[in-house]
Each structure stands twice: as structure tokens, then as C-alpha cells.
Amino acid sequence: MSTRLNQRWILRERPDGIVKSDLFEKDQVPVPELKQGQVLAQTLYLSFDPTQRAWMAMETYMPIIELGDVMRAGGIVQVIESKHAKFKPGDIVNYLCGWQQYVVFEPDRPGLMPATKLPGHLDPALLLALSLTGLTAYFGLLDIGRPKAGDTVLVSGAAGATGSIVGQIAKIKGCRVIGIAGGAQKCAWLIETGKFDAAIDYKADDLGAKLNELCPHGVNVYFDNVGGPITDEVLLHSAQNARVVLCGAISQYNTPQDQMYGLKNYLSLIINRGTAQGFIILDYLDRAIEGLLCLTKWVEEGRIIQEIDMQHGFDNIPATLARIFTGENLGKQLLQVSEPALPIPTSAVEKMIFNLLRSFVVWRKG
Ligand SMILES: NC(=O)c1ccc[n+]([C@@H]2O[C@H](COP(=O)([O-])OP(=O)(O)OC[C@H]3O[C@@H](n4cnc5c(N)ncnc54)[C@H](OP(=O)(O)O)[C@@H]3O)[C@@H](O)[C@H]2O)c1
Structure with a gap:
């Protein structure tokens, strides 16, 4: 067992109304020794998303979070130890890391979402948003x-x-x-x-x-x-x-299902030959690179401003989730948990290939 300790926020109660900080409890456990095929990473940034409330409350397109489990969240982590050939210390990874300081993952074992290595030359917080x-x-x-x-x-x-x-x-x-x-x-x-x-x-x-x-x-x-x-x-x-x-x-x-607002005016779609279609972004994961290439290019060209509402500090995590339900956030709600502990590896060749591929995709997509 390593001597490193991992602070975590655990889900203790299911929400009733708006999410409150007292639904969570902080604990601390030792970081386990790595086995072959595993990667240890440190959390840098966490994403806050309305869907997290649904994950806490019910079975959705994802399994419900069990009471006593680490609160589920997407984030950016940095690899600090690796027993997997494709991940090396310093790498920046997008992963469903949860509300904890350290996470161990197995890239070859399918989880709820794959661990995705990100290009080192781009701002990790921007990439998370x-x-x-x-x-x-x-x-x-x-x-x-x-x-x-x-x-x-x-x-x-x-x-x-x-x-x-x-x-x-x-x-x-x-x-x-x-x-x-x-x-x-x-x-x-x-x-x-x-x-x-x-x-x-x-x-x-x-x-x-x-x-x-x-x-x-x-x-x-x-x-x-x-x-x-x-x-x-x-x-x-x-x-x-x-x-x-x-x-x-x-x-x-934040409303119980039997009290949710029922739409009265949907017949307008019949009269106007309209369509309404829902979607879940997970269905587009196989095309994520196309979207990221276009979005990063538009941001670099100043055609898109990605506003980031950055909060700080591990203790501030539960209160930050409430901000998106009270409308305190402007733009993407993130929280910085830690600074990178290692230099982020960048490769001039990787950057050149990324830029070439990006120009091609943006040109093709118009
Ligand atoms: N389908 C998918 O795959 C998918 C993926 C991601 C997100 N989403 C959905 O997209 C929506 C936006 O998510 P986001 O992550 O981008 O969050 P966000 O828009 O950054 O934050 C939520 C915003 O919702 C507004 N809001 C809160 N309560 C409201 C209310 N009662 N009435 C009207 N507006 C209210 C607030 O803005 P105001 O101050 O303007 O009220 C708040 O800032 C959510 O419904 C989320 O579930 C769907």
C-alpha cells in the first residue's frame, strides 16, 4: 500500500430538490499500489454538469451512483505513475475521475467512458469545457x-x-x-x-x-x-x-417526475410540420475528434469565446455543483483541484499532425 492519501467526496444521501453540500461527506483512503495495466493519475480539473443530479437520483443513460460511492464527475487528470504502455507520467487525460484527488484506471478495461489522452500543447481546462x-x-x-x-x-x-x-x-x-x-x-x-x-x-x-x-x-x-x-x-x-x-x-x-411541467403547446409542431428530437452526447463519442478539431480551431481564430467559470479548492466541490442550478455560473462551470505535478509532455510532431488534420477537417466541414 502506498503512503499517499486520497481525499474523496462520497455520496451519502439522494437529492430532494436542489443539490446541497450536506448530501456529501469527505473521507480519506490510501492510494492503492498499481497493478500491471493500471494508471495512477492526479485530478487537475473537474467539470460540473446538470446531469450529475440525475446520476445521484435515478437510473438514466448511466447507472445510478450508489450511496457510499465517490461522486461521479468528468474531469482532466494528469498521469503520475503508469503500468500501461500507452500512458506515461505527465500525460493529460480526460476521464470520469469523480470527486477525488487521485484515481486509478485501467485503459483496457471498458468503463462508463473511455480514458482519452489529450494533446499536451492545448490548455487542459479549455479541452475539458x-x-x-x-x-x-x-x-x-x-x-x-x-x-x-x-x-x-x-x-x-x-x-x-x-x-x-x-x-x-x-x-x-x-x-x-x-x-x-x-x-x-x-x-x-x-x-x-x-x-x-x-x-x-x-x-x-x-x-x-x-x-x-x-x-x-x-x-x-x-x-x-x-x-x-x-x-x-x-x-x-x-x-x-x-x-x-x-x-x-x-x-x-429538481422537480419530482409526477410534478414536472407538461408542455401544452406541442400541437404547434403539427401545424408547422416541425420536429423535436432528443439526443445524448455519448452517442457521438466516435466523432468526438471531428468536433474537437473544429471547436479548437474556432477558439484559436477568436470566432468562439469559451467562457470558463473557474472555482478553486477541493473543499469547495459540493457547493460548486449547486451553482449551475441557481444560475450563478456564466459559461462552463469548472473547478481546479490541483496544479499539474509534472511537466506536460508536448511534441512538435504531434502538434503539426494535429494542426494539419484540423485544417483538413475544418475545410471539409465548412
Ligand atoms: N443531451 C446531452 O447529451 C447533454 C449534454 C450536456 C448538457 N445537457 C443539458 O444541457 C443543459 C445545459 O447544461 P450545461 O452543462 O451547459 O449547464 P449551464 O447551461 O452551464 O448551466 C445551467 C444553466 O441553466 C440555467 N437554469 C437553471 N435553472 C433554470 C430554470 N429553472 N429555468 C431556466 N434556466 C435555468 C441557469 O442559467 P440562467 O441564469 O440563464 O437561468 C444555469 O446557468 C442542461 O439541461 C443539461 O442537462 C445535455
């Missing part, structure tokens, strides 16, 4: 929303991690983009930084009146992150052949 919600925005908008130049694209949860990227991709594709977000500060970000054409503050504005004013010909693509009454109102403003991308429904996640 782009690899989760960035890819959700990319595939949800382009594959399901199928925006065409000139379309009116409306995004709810627009100043959040997914929504902010959806709107900026839609601008790249030549659309007119309107974001719905809570509060004047977020709406100002949408216009000034995100370069959206218009913003609606759902907490202060009359949503229906604003949609009449801003979308006189209806909404061609609605990218929905929030569900509930906002989505119900938007449906009334569907254009002919509207596409509704059902990405999430955060307004309903």
Missing part, C-alpha cells in the same frame, strides 16, 4: 438542428456552457441568433462577447412579447436546454419545418 458541453453544442446544433444560413436560431440557457457555444456556432453558420438567459449581466455577455443578435432576459422580460418582436417569421431552430414554461412559450413561435433540439430541461431537474 470543449470536450463535454462544447461537443454537445456542436453535434446537437449541426446534426439535429441542421441550421441554414439566414435561419433564426433561438437558444435557451444561452449564457451557460452549452448554450453559449450553440449560439456562436450558429453565428459561424450565418444564422440570426437569439439567446434566452436569466439576468441583465448574462444578456449583456450574449450581445457583447458572444455576438448574439439579441438576448431575452426570461426573469425580467415578457417572453411571448419579445419573441413576437424578435422572431416575426418564427423560430427555425430552437436549441432547448431548459424545458418547462420557456419551451412551451417558444413552441408557439415555431416557423414552418422548425427543428427543436431537445438537449436538456434544467428547469425540471
Whole structure:
């Protein structure tokens, strides 16, 4: 047994309403000795995602987190010891590491998500944001929303991690983009930084009146992150052949299933020959590299601003999860657990191949 200790946040209770810090308990266990085929890594950054609440509460597209288990979370880790030929100390890896300082994984044993080595020359925090919600925005908008130049694209949860990227991709594709977000500060970000054409503050504005004013010909693509009454109102403003991308429904996640808001206006999709389609980003993992290549290029060119809301400190982890449900976050909610303990390996050849491949993919995808 190694002398290194691993601090962890354990799930102790299932949520009832909004997630609170007292659902979790901190403990400390020794880091086990590595066996052949295993890798030991230190957590650098954690991602905070609305779906974590669902993982805590029920069986979904992922198994429920058992009480007493480490809280599940995606993150960026750095390899510090390895008994696997393809992973070496210093490597940066995207992994479902959970709320703990150290994690042992076996790359050859299939888990809930594969451990993915990331290019060392790019900022790991940026890659974490782009690899989760960035890819959700990319595939949800382009594959399901199928925006065409000139379309009116409306995004709810627009100043959040997914929504902010959806709107900026839609601008790249030549659309007119309107974001719905809570509060004047977020709406100002949408216009000034995100370069959206218009913003609606759902907490202060009359949503229906604003949609009449801003979308006189209806909404061609609605990218929905929030569900509930906002989505119900938007449906009334569907254009002919509207596409509704059902990405999430955060307004309903803290509500028991039998009390969730039922949509009243979905018949508008019949009248307007519209479609509504849900998706889970895990279905696109085999195309993740395509999305990451495009997104990183757009970020480097300044065509997409990836806002990161970075919190710090291991003790601050549970409180950070609540921020996305209270709307405190602007952009992607991350938390830095530690600084890299080792230099991050970079290779000029790897960088050159990455850039060449990226130019080709971006050119092909337009
Ligand atoms: N389908 C998939 O594979 C997939 C993958 C990733 C994410 N998602 C979904 O995408 C959505 C956004 O996730 P994210 O990670 O990008 O989070 P996020 O948008 O960065 O954070 C959540 C935001 O939701 C808004 N919100 C919270 N409660 C609300 C309410 N009652 N009504 C309206 N808005 C509310 C808040 O913004 P305001 O201050 O503007 O209210 C908050 O900042 C979620 O529904 C999530 O489940 C789906």
C-alpha cells in the first residue's frame, strides 16, 4: 500500500430538490499500489454538469451512483505513475475521475467512458469545457438542428456552457441568433462577447412579447436546454419545418417526475410540420475528434469565446455543483483541484499532425 492519501467526496444521501453540500461527506483512503495495466493519475480539473443530479437520483443513460460511492464527475487528470504502455507520467487525460484527488484506471478495461489522452500543447481546462458541453453544442446544433444560413436560431440557457457555444456556432453558420438567459449581466455577455443578435432576459422580460418582436417569421431552430414554461412559450413561435433540439430541461431537474411541467403547446409542431428530437452526447463519442478539431480551431481564430467559470479548492466541490442550478455560473462551470505535478509532455510532431488534420477537417466541414 502506498503512503499517499486520497481525499474523496462520497455520496451519502439522494437529492430532494436542489443539490446541497450536506448530501456529501469527505473521507480519506490510501492510494492503492498499481497493478500491471493500471494508471495512477492526479485530478487537475473537474467539470460540473446538470446531469450529475440525475446520476445521484435515478437510473438514466448511466447507472445510478450508489450511496457510499465517490461522486461521479468528468474531469482532466494528469498521469503520475503508469503500468500501461500507452500512458506515461505527465500525460493529460480526460476521464470520469469523480470527486477525488487521485484515481486509478485501467485503459483496457471498458468503463462508463473511455480514458482519452489529450494533446499536451492545448490548455487542459479549455479541452475539458470543449470536450463535454462544447461537443454537445456542436453535434446537437449541426446534426439535429441542421441550421441554414439566414435561419433564426433561438437558444435557451444561452449564457451557460452549452448554450453559449450553440449560439456562436450558429453565428459561424450565418444564422440570426437569439439567446434566452436569466439576468441583465448574462444578456449583456450574449450581445457583447458572444455576438448574439439579441438576448431575452426570461426573469425580467415578457417572453411571448419579445419573441413576437424578435422572431416575426418564427423560430427555425430552437436549441432547448431548459424545458418547462420557456419551451412551451417558444413552441408557439415555431416557423414552418422548425427543428427543436431537445438537449436538456434544467428547469425540471429538481422537480419530482409526477410534478414536472407538461408542455401544452406541442400541437404547434403539427401545424408547422416541425420536429423535436432528443439526443445524448455519448452517442457521438466516435466523432468526438471531428468536433474537437473544429471547436479548437474556432477558439484559436477568436470566432468562439469559451467562457470558463473557474472555482478553486477541493473543499469547495459540493457547493460548486449547486451553482449551475441557481444560475450563478456564466459559461462552463469548472473547478481546479490541483496544479499539474509534472511537466506536460508536448511534441512538435504531434502538434503539426494535429494542426494539419484540423485544417483538413475544418475545410471539409465548412
Ligand atoms: N443531451 C446531452 O447529451 C447533454 C449534454 C450536456 C448538457 N445537457 C443539458 O444541457 C443543459 C445545459 O447544461 P450545461 O452543462 O451547459 O449547464 P449551464 O447551461 O452551464 O448551466 C445551467 C444553466 O441553466 C440555467 N437554469 C437553471 N435553472 C433554470 C430554470 N429553472 N429555468 C431556466 N434556466 C435555468 C441557469 O442559467 P440562467 O441564469 O440563464 O437561468 C444555469 O446557468 C442542461 O439541461 C443539461 O442537462 C445535455
